[in-house]
Each structure stands twice: as C-alpha cells, then as structure tokens.
Amino acid sequence: MDLWTRVHQVARTALTMGCTVVLVALAGESAVPAPSLVRGALIGTPIALALPLAAAAVLIRAATAGPAVLEDVAVRPARLYGAVLVAAACGGVLAAGVVLTWGGLQPLGFAAARNLLGLTGLALIGNRAHGRAAATVLPTAYLFLTLMVRHGAGPMPPWLWPLADSSDVAAAVTAAVAFACGLVLHLRARHRPGGD
C-alpha cells in the first residue's frame, strides 16, 4: 500500500486539497473580469469558483498515475483504490466547503467544493474518452465555455453549475451527477493499448 500511495501521490494530493480550501477561503468574493458572449461585456468571475479546476487537475493526475497495464492485471482492486482516493479528497473539500459557507467564513465555500466535484467528474470522463494526458481538457473547456455564455444576473440554468452560488440545489445535483458518472467510468476503465 505504501508503494501505491507514493505512485499515486497521495501526500501531494492531500496538500493540494488543503491549499485549495485555504485559497478559496482567502479569495473571498474577489472576481476577475472575463468576457460574456450573452452580455457582450466583461463580467466579474469569482476566483473561488475557478480555483477548483487546478485542484481537480492534481487529483485526476494522482488517481490515474502509475502503470495502467499493471493495475489492470493487479490482484488488488487498484481502480477501486483510485476511486476511493478521489472520493476521499472530494469529500474532505466538501466538508470544508460546508463549514466555510455555513460558518459564515466564505459564502462561496460550498460552491467551490461543488465545482471540485463536478470538474473532477468531467476530468474522469475526459480520462476515459481521451486518455489521461488530455483528461483535463474537458473540464477546462467546460469551465471557460460557461464563463463565456453566462449572463451574470438572475438564476443560473443547471448546466451553468460552475457559476452558481452555494445555495443552488440544481447546480449541486448536476455536479454530483457528473462526479458519479466519472467515478463509475473510472471503475469500469481498462487500459487501452497504445493509449497514454
């Protein structure tokens, strides 16, 4: 198990998740101007909602690291270990997000944790579809697409979940569905000869 934790960078992943929670708490409601296709103007995007993409990238890298061929034929359930790592990391950040939001420390804390869940789910789907090198292309593209097509005010449609606030139930459900799909695909994945 020690070898597995080293190969799958468990310590680095835990550190990254901790740093993400701290950065989300520190970011407050700071926003970066980004263009909107719908509004035709720059709209502020909370940094706290974009930061989880970096955390999701580290997490997906950790979950998919190591020799895939060996893990496919291992006696131990290596894929399950990876899924547990992903679920534990996301669960930890989700708990911290709940504390941040409902403790009044950071209104976007739960939203950031929800984004980690959803973006990690998309990364796991991307990993299955395009291989692990390009796993994060799908969540990155999705996040920036939502930034470009949002309207900046009023309730968000469920598919714009990365930009919804913490109280948006539909956004939380959509992100959870993406996470569950990604996790199931990860558990059922098999190494593709020639794939990375």
Place this chain on the structure above:
Amino acid sequence: MPLHRWLRSAAALYALPVMGVYLYLLLSGELQNIADNWRDATVVATSSGVMALGPTCAAVGAWEGARLRRGGVLDGTPVRRPAAVLLWSALPIGAAAVAVLAFAFALVTPEVGGIPGAPDPPVVAVGLLVIGAWSLAGVAAGRFLHPAIGVPLLLIGTWLWLAYPQALEPLWIRHLTGENLGTCCSTDTVLDRRVLWAQALVAAAVAVVAYLVWSRGFRPIAVKAAVVAVPAAALVVAVSLVDGLGADSDRPRTGGLECVREQGVEVCVWRERRARLGYAARLVVPASRRLAVAIGMPAPRRITEGAARDRESWHFTVAPQAGDDDVVFALATGFLPPASPPCAKDREFDGDAAYVPVGTWLAIKAGLPRAVVAAKTGPMENGDAVTRVLARPRADQIRWFRRNLAALRSCDIRPVDVE
C-alpha cells in the same frame, strides 16, 4: 519531418479556433469605444490579443513541453541544440499568435479606416513578446508537469496574472502585465513609453528564465540563481518605471498637430482630424472673438486641440461627428478646468457648483442659442442664476466669471451667485 505530420502534432493548430473566438468575444465589446486614432486601435487590438492568446498559448506550451519531455528530446546525447528543438515546437504557437493578432487588426481597421496613421509597432512588438514569454513559460512548465496538470494550471495562472491586476491596488501592478485595455488612448494622449518598457522587461525576464529552466532544468546552481535574480531585477526596474503612474497608462500628447491660419488666427487640430481643419477654423475664430469681448480678454492668436500654454492660446476639440454647435461649445467650455483640484474633497463648500453655470454662460456668450446650450448641459437647477447674470452690466459679468473660474481652480475661493 514531413510538414503535414509536424502540423498534425502541433497543439496550437487545434487551439487556434478557441483563440480566435475568445479574441472576437473580447474585441467585439470594445470596437465601438475605439477613439479616432490608431494608437487606441493598436492598444485595443494587442491588449485583446494578449488576453485571448496569453493563457491559451501558455496552456498549449505546457502541452508541447510535456510532449517534448515524453519524447526524451533532452535526454541522452543531443543531436540538435535545445534552442533548435524548442524553435520547431514553438513555431506553430508563434504562427497562431501572429495569425490571431492579424485577425484582431482586421477587426479594428474598419473602425479607424480613413484616419491617418498606422499601428504602433512598439505596442505590437511588446504584445507579441508577452505572448511569447508566457508560451515559453508553458513549455518550461511542461518539462516538469504532466499535461493533465500543466495545461489547466498555466491557463488559469496566466489568465489570473493578465486579468486580475485590473482589480488590484497598488495601481501600477496592472501596468506590468501587458494588458492595457481601457487605460489608453484618447486622441489627445499617447501611451507612456515607460509602461511599454516595464512590460517588455517583465516579459523578457519570464522568457529568459523559462528557456533556462526548460533547457537545463532546475539543478544547475546558475539556473537556480537566474530563476531568482533575473525576475527580481526585472521587477525592481519595471516597478520603478511605473510606480508613479495612476490607473491609466497614457500621458498628454505633445506632437502631431496640423495648423491653418484663418483671419490672422492659427487654428490647430490633431493630425487624425485634419480633414475637418478648415471647417473648424471657420467656426471657432468668429466664436473666439465674441468670447474674448465677453470675458474681457484679448482675442487669441492660436486656437488648438493641443495644450494651450499661454493667455494667447485657447483650447478646443473637434470630436468625430461633432456639428457646428458642438465645436463652438467645446471652445467655450475649454476655459473650464478638466477636473476638480485634488484638495476639493476637503473643502466645506461645493466649489464644483460653478461648472454648469459658468459653462452655460460661456457657451451663450460664444454665440450658441440658449435652447442648444440647455440641451447639452441638461436640465439646470440654477438656470435662473445664469439669467440674472446675463442681465447685469458687462463689467459685473466679467467679475462673476473670473471669480467663479478661480473657484473651480482653487479650494479656498467660494463660488458666488451660482444658485
């Protein structure tokens, strides 16, 4: 390697549509705000280019860097120098950046079509340097980071560095990034060259460190020293260059006037507006004589869009699409200070209350009908004050004007009869 195979493996080719669409999104919101000069058009095009291309090229660079690492091009005995290897990998990124920047200029050119001038080469060069530097930073990061981490990290990191300083203080931070959107340039201003030097220095430092790290890794002591010393030195010099600047990166323009003599008065407009020089001269010279009589000053020898440096020079503007009334109104209100003095916020009375009445009085004295002036200044709460002043003897009116003009320029003088 066959050309088609080389291009097929270039990530920049696949990212090109994303860069183009993102640039179009950024630029389309700015097109109608471009001032009637090529400096503003250049800044808008390059800044949008830097915002759209910087993060994307950095992410593409991270992918290319990881690809070179997986290919083992830096391991073993080298056949080609690292610079040659890097050049062939970075060439598609550079070509994509140039193509998208050309697209940006194709979008802004119709907005400034027919206006004399051309894109400002140093601004374009610094924009390309910034994009190139972050592309190299991506390649260097790709040597150490798996693309699943490197691509989103470089995308978000570069995006934050380019966009976030606009919302930060101190204000000079925004002048280091290469993104000058909204900070320059109206037709009477130019981009402060210190800003360009600062941006070029920071970008060059990023590029040098990125190349060293990519080609030699972190281990050599010289690289470790360079990673700390080069950016630190560049930052110290760059910050000292932009430290005194406010939110904007422009400064008043000193050259570029074209002049004509009209009835013994020299009338000058910016080169970009030379097509309207004769028209403006025929309007402002008679209006200036009426104004001179009204305010008790000698008639001007020079009426200019540039700086009016003495009592014989008056200031005016011929904005694009301005009609007869607009030009005369601009001449009349050219006497008003452009902004309140810095001490204005501390005074106990409202010194700015004189702006509208004095402006209205000047415009009427320049020959504009009262209804036209009211349409420009909006509904006046103090219209009666101007009516009362206009009914006074000429000497009284001149005293009223001078007292209130002094009140607008100073914090110690209280305006009179403005309500």
